[in-house]
Amino acid sequence: MSETSSSSGPVPFRNPGWAGNTGAFDLSEEQVRGDDYVGVRPADGGHASGAATYPYMKVEKSPEAPLFEGPYRERFDKILSRYPESRAALLPALNLAQELRGHISPETMREVAVLLDLPEAYVRGVTSFYTMYNKRPVGRFLIQVCTNISCNLCGGDEVLASFLKHTGTELGSTSADGDFTVTEVECLAACGTPTAVQINSRYYENVTPDSVPAILERLRKKGE
Numbered sequence: 001m002s003e004t005s006s007s008s009g010p011v012p013f014r015n016p017g018w019a020g021n022t023g024a025f026d027l028s029e030e031q032v033r034g035d036d037y038v039g040v041r042p043a044d045g046g047h048a049s050g051a052a053t054y055p056y057m058k059v060e061k062s063p064e065a066p067l068f069e070g071p072y073r074e075r076f077d078k079i080l081s082r083y084p085e086s087r088a089a090l091l092p093a094l095n096l097a098q099e100l101r102g103h104i105s106p107e108t109m110r111e112v113a114v115l116l117d118l119p120e121a122y123v124r125g126v127t128s129f130y131t132m133y134n135k136r137p138v139g140r141f142l143i144q145v146c147t148n149i150s151c152n153l154c155g156g157d158e159v160l161a162s163f164l165k166h167t168g169t170e171l172g173s174t175s176a177d178g179d180f181t182v183t184e185v186e187c188l189a190a191c192g193t194p195t196a197v198q199i200n201s202r203y204y205e206n207v208t209p210d211s212v213p214a215i216l217e218r219l220r221k222k223g224e
């Protein structure tokens with residue numbers, strides 16, 4: 001791990017990027033990111049980013065899961081410990097709730113507001129501002145296709161159409177088997193490898209319409 005220097009001597013570089021192994025808790029990255037966090041390059045195409053993309057999403061979501069118990073309570077407490085006031089912890093708390101439940105329902109907003117002692121309207125306003133928070137249930141695999149400029153020039157619309165065709169869905173709807181929800185998103189910051197697609201927490205790059213069936217088949221068979 002790299003280090004930076006200061007006038008008082010070397011200072012350990014401590015930016016774990018997750019509410020991890022600093023402070024009162026001693027959690028591994030795996031514990032913090034989730035029990036099926038994948039931080040390695042996937043076997044068949046796609047690139048796992050250095051950190052889980054935002055927000056993290058499990059394959060098996062539990063819309064009725066309690067907020068927060070067990071390891072999730074530990075992670076929530078850790079998040080709280082990193083900020084001077086509870087309001088500042090709202091985004092990571094919502095991330096955690098979405099990771100657990102798959103979407104942020106009005107009831108989840110209310111529960112998060114109670115947990116952070118914030119007005120419910122404030123939580124609702126923040127949640128509705130960010131498109132990354134799913135306001136409706138999504139399938140096991142949330143497929144987000146970038147159709148912004150770089151990807152659009154390289155066939156993003158055709159990739160989107162291919163995902164819709166091969167999942168038998170319409171934009172934003174979930175397939176009958178509950179496996180797939182396909183949405184269109186703005187730039188995923190992978191403009192150099194268009195078309196970029198984010199499926200749950202994983203990036204797939206250089207996706208073409210012809211590569212879509214193989215991606216879906218792999219998801220059906222192996223999960224992510």
Ligand code: FES
Nearest residue numbers: 146151188190191
């Ligand atoms: S335009 Fe698609 S990733 Fe940037």
